[in-house]
Amino acid sequence: MVMFAYKAVTTDGRHVRGEMDAVNMVDLEMRLKRMEMDFVNGYPVKGRGHLGQHAIPRRELINFCFHLEQLTRAGVPILSGLTDLRDSTEHARFREVVAGLVESIEGGRNLSEAVAEYPAVFNNVFCALLRAGETSGNLPHVLRDISENLKRDDELASFGRKVILYPIIVLACVAAATSVALLVLVPQLSTLFRMTGNELPLSTRVLIGASDLLVGYWWLLLGLVIITGLSIKLALNSSLRARHLWDGMLLRLPLLGEIRRKIMLARFSGLFSMMYGAGIPIVDALKSAEAAAGNSVIAEGLREVGERIGEGRNVSGAFASVPLFPPLVVRMLRVGENTGALDEALGNVAYFYDRDVRESVERLQAVTEPLLTLLIGALLLGIILAVLGPIYDIITQLPT
CATH class of the missing domain: 3.10.20 (Ubiquitin-like (UB roll))
Incomplete structure (x- = not known):
């Protein structure tokens, strides 16, 4: 097409x-x-393929699954339900996708085959779950699970944004204020300081040097930042090793790295639990969930888990052989295997990580705000002392 x-x-x-x-x-x-x-x-439109994932908000997919689940549970045929969704969807791009699903089903395809025609909107996991629901005759239950998983992903993404949004805004404001001071205020004061001929303290000389560097070579510094960013992006897109090193570095970041790892494992565990509950084999579920990890290091660990299970090891032993999951998670899986309730154990793992992410984000926020306040205070105090010290010397030398 x-x-x-x-x-x-x-x-x-x-x-x-x-x-x-x-x-x-x-x-x-x-x-x-x-x-x-x-x-x-x-x-x-030249150079454009199917609708990109970024073009369809996650909230639209949540509403799609929720409404389709309610309609199918009430006994409304899939085609009629999709037609109603097509007419009531306000998002223009997604309305076109739903219209395409209606046409495909009118042409004789089932729902899982129809959504597979839009891989940029409905990923492999989505298609596999719908296929399992159609095969088992429990499509409303699968649609409800997909909707709940999308809501969980949306909450996890919100937690991730919450962790970095406040520090980014604060640091951006501080950087802007500092840049204005170095570009406008300090050059004017440095002229005054040089006219007096007094020896300046080290902090003032450092501040004036930073100002001279920024005023004289701002274009070079800006170019270095842009070139560095583009080089990193190119390396990550073209080299698997570079991507692996970058993802590993993100997981080792102080404070943020551990929370990032928990968010990714929470997303994986919820998805894995849902796929296993839908009747998808464990090895196939692991393979489908690797891409949802969002990190090549974690994806490699999950791949090793799948290989161990494929070699005949039990689920808890396979997860214990990879240093990604804490001992508590492995014990929950072992209990689930011994009691024959592995699906409940996987659900407990998902709940464990969801709660752990919430608590970790709350603790980090409680620590981040005072740390940023101290950092801003120390920076402003240093600038004030570097500026007011020489001004005080000038005032004291004025004749009375």
């Missing part, structure tokens, strides 16, 4: 623009007609 940009008119006379996959212009017009829109014009 080709991605087309189009302009159409809705039944209430509104002009709308959007993008949609279609075979050709005639197919595009027919798809819009099924969405109760009249085609005006359109053209193919």
